[in-house]
Amino acid sequence: MEAKNMSRRKKKFTCGHIGYGKVCHKCVQKQSLRDNKRQEKNAWKESFANDMIDLSSLPxxxxxxxxxxIRDMQNNTCYTYFRGKRLRHDHFIISIPVTRHYRLICRDNGSFVVPEAVVSHEDYNVCKPGI
Ligand SMILES: [Zn+2]
Structure with a gap:
């Protein structure tokens, strides 16, 4: 009987939290939240393996x-829909704005447009000769 009463009493765990039971539920909860975050992070990392081009260093x-x-273009959406433009000095290169600071560079293969890289605005200006 006494043992039963004991287990109902609040106690201080080694982690410093106060609660009931054998393990600290606050810490268990915190740990599972951390595990979820780690799993999400891993899934995010692994998702880059499916990309046509390397996007892993981008925000x-x-x-x-x-x-x-890229997906929409594979489904035959024209680059002009995304306000993409052909470069003046190389008409086979198409530059599509992704965000204010990044552009998707594609190459016109004649029958289809192939994504080549996503570059920041700064990189893009550097590799743009003579303009
Ligand atoms: Zn705890």
Whole structure:
């Protein structure tokens, strides 16, 4: 009987939290939240393996937007729909704005447009000769 009463009493866990039971529920909850976050992070990392081009160094919002544009283009949406433009010095290169600071560079293969890279505005200006 006494043991039963004991287990109902609040106690201080080694972590410093106060609660009932054998384990600290606050810490268990915190740990599972942490595990979820880690799983999300891993899934995010692994998702880059499915991309046609390397997007792993880009901010998350840029990655999501770029993937959307690439997917839509694979479904025959024209680059002009995304306000994409051909470069003046190389008409086979198409530059599509992804966000204010990033552009998706594609190459016109004649029959289809192939994504090549997502570059920041600064990189883009550097590789743009003679303008
Ligand atoms: Zn705790």
């Amino acid at each position: 998350k919002n840029v990655v999501i937007k770029a993937r959307q544009i």
